[in-house]
Amino acid sequence: MLKIDQLELGPIQTNCYIISDDQKNCLIFDPGEESKKIEALVKKKNLKPIAILLTHAHFDHIGAVDDIRERYSVPVYLHHLEKDWLSRPNLNGSGKYATLPDYRMKDADVLLTDEKTLEIGSFKMDIFHTPGHSPGSVSFSFGKEGFAIVGDVIFRGSIGRTDLIDGSEKRLLQSIEESILPLPKHMILYPGHGPETTPDQELNSNPFLKVFKQ
Template sequence: MLKINQMELGPVQTNCYIISNSQKECLIFDPGEESKKIIDFLKKKELEPIAILLTHAHFDHIGAIDDLREAYPIPVYLHRLEKDWLGKPNLNGSGKYGMLPDYRMKDADVLLDQEKMLEISTFKMDVLYTPGHSPGSVTYSFGEEGFAIVGDTLFRGSIGRTDLIDGSEKKLLQSIQDSLLTLPEHMILYPGHGPETTPEREKMSNPFLNRF
């Protein structure tokens, strides 16, 4: 059984998820900022990170990846459609806000380009393509474990914004309908911001999804 730890990081409190197995290996999802806080946690729990997985490449989800790669020789996974975003502030959004530094990260090591079963050590997950918030947004679904990491596609009672580069409300709503609301009703959905939810809860109460 996998263990999930959540950390709220950076200026907009992005959820970073650290998922570990019984061998003390772990995956890091969306390390948005505060690399020291992440590294201190890994050391305290005696966890060995083996990969960083990004739901998408907006600045608030990528800020700690280079520091983590300096501390640990681990690969970064990202959808191919956003392969240039890590190093370009005008794409990852950091150049949009004057109070932020420009985020220029090194390229991802593994580019995802299709929906597939992804295996990393003992971790098994389905990669679901869920564009709309950004062109390369993906969801990592751990069906056997009953949870999914959905990034900024869907929130409790809300949906991801679509006014950033290459965002699309039509694609976002289609992604939610086709890929997230079709997951088991009680599956736990862990979003990029805020508390977790379930497909059942969002079908019943999300005002943006009442058409479904």
């Protein structure tokens, strides 16, 4: 059975998820900032990171990527449509804010291209391309374990913003309709910000999804 640890990192309190198996191997999702906090949790739990996976490449999800990658010598996975975003502040959004430094990370080691089943060590997950918040947003579903990492596609009572580079509310709602709502209704959705939710809860209470109940 997999275990999930959550850290809220950086100025926007981005959720970083650390998923570990019985052998203490772990995957790190969206290390957005504050690498020392991630390292402290890994050490406390005696975990061994084997990969970093990014739901997308906005600055608040990538700030600690290089620190963690170099600390543990692990590969970074990212959708190919955002392959240039890690190193370009104008794309990852950090260049939009004068109060932020320019975020420039090294390229991803593995580019995801298709919706498929991905296996890393003992971890097995289904990848869904869920664009709209950003062109390369992906969600990772651990069906047997009953949860999914959904990034900024959907939140409890809300959806991801669509006013950034290549964002589209129409495409985002389509992604939610085609990839998120068909998941088991009580599957736990772990978003990029805020508390977890479920497809059933959002279908019945999220004001942005009223169109799907008509």
